[in-house]
Amino acid sequence: MSKVSFVIGAMASGKTHFIKHFFAYKDVDVLNIFDYQQKAYKESGFGEMMPIGVQFRCLMKANDMLLNDIIEKLKCGRDVVVEQTFFKAKRRIVYVDAIRESVDAEMEIYVMCPSDERWQKNIRIRNLEEGCGSFKMNTSEIEFPNPIEGFDSIYEVSEDGIKLRLDPLLDEQFLIDARKQITDEKERIEKEDDKSRKRKALLESMKTRPFWHYCEVCGKKEFLTDEDAFNRGWDYPPKMGSFGLLGPRTCGDCKMKDTLYWKIQTSGKLPIVIEGDLNDKDLITWRRIKGEPESLLNEENQ
Ligand SMILES: [Zn+2]
Structure with missing residues (x-):
């Protein structure tokens, strides 16, 4: 059975470094959400001055493209390592559900949990001092994965090594709420897109209609x-x-x-x-x- 390993964590939490070393001698394909986001941004054609709504849609599109590639690779029998941010359970659930539906694969997730010290050091190394405050917020935003999301195994990665987490299952209601949030979000975006399409068509028609x-x-x-x-x-x-x-x-x-x-x-x-x-x-x-x-x-x- 092929396997997908997600590696998640805040910026500068050591995801790339971990992937490079931990999966060094394994025959895996590594996919990085960052590459997909860059591609989606580029395709949007907005450059630096991207409105927040467009940015959100780019992120969603990048998530979709990455998910498709994961499924394709798993179907071909490849093992895949995925670098993602994935702060929210609802974003992970979309992936887990879609992968389970399409292919029989093992799913594991590694959560980068560096100590504050290590993390500050990473940030310094990457010369990102100015944004320190917002990176801090990043880590506190992460909802730690729970087995109910559907992963076969969940690991915590810190300086002390890799620890298998065996957290108690959250209530089923958690999944129901998360799935509802996803559906609501999808509907809202479709409605907004539909509205702006109609508006655009109406404005276009004003050039010729009386x-x-x-x-x-x-x-x-x-x-x-x-x-x-x-x-x-x-x-x-x-x-x-x-x-x-x-x-x-x-x-x-x-x-x-x-x-x-x-x-x-x-x-x-x-x-x-x-x-x-x-x-x-x-x-x-x-x-x-x-x-x-x-x-x-x-x-x-x-
Ligand atoms: Zn007049």
């Missing part, structure tokens, strides 16, 4: 495409400004200086709209802008 153009100054309204409106002198997104952001919304006859945008920009105060300060007409304009592009799809009844 929609209502309302002049905030004279009250004129016309059902036009962006192109036609532009040719008739309208100042309107998507050509001029952006949907949902304060800017002039005027027909070809009216002037920017009569717009809410102008009023706010020249108020001498911070250019922020405070609804309580607006008159009824401006409030209608502002709410319409905030609701764009949806607010422009159907004619307003007045």
Whole structure:
């Protein structure tokens, strides 16, 4: 039977070093989550300025890719060593469940538990002193694996050696809760992705579909495409400004200086709209802008 050995622990806890020595003379394939994360980040095309939501999706994708590779290798009869962070039981459970479902393999996990001293030394060696505080937080975040997660054996690795842990089984409810968290998380992400896909498609369609153009100054309204409106002198997104952001919304006859945008920009105060300060007409304009592009799809009844 092939075997997968997970090695988990905080940054600079000695995972790589341990793998290099402990598995040195064994015929194993070593996979590292770090490589998969780098790949996912690169593929996202965001570079340094990655929004937190994108980063989260990259991490999930990296986890999926790594899991697939583990299963493929096990199926081919290879023994696999996996360097992972795996702080949370729910992340481990996803792996254990998926591997059990696809292949008959032995699963063990090694948890790096260096003493504070050793760990500080590792950090110094790696020249990571500045981030010391956050590394400390890293270790305290680790939920120590429990046999109920489905591993065949769990080991603690410290300067004193490798110790087989025989912790009492947690209650079944622990697994139920963890699996529910995973399902909820998946659903939430799918919903978010679906929403942003629809939003993107709607914004794209605004470039070609006709929609209502309302002049905030004279009250004129016309059902036009962006192109036609532009040719008739309208100042309107998507050509001029952006949907949902304060800017002039005027027909070809009216002037920017009569717009809410102008009023706010020249108020001498911070250019922020405070609804309580607006008159009824401006409030209608502002709410319409905030609701764009949806607010422009159907004619307003007045
Ligand atoms: Zn007008």
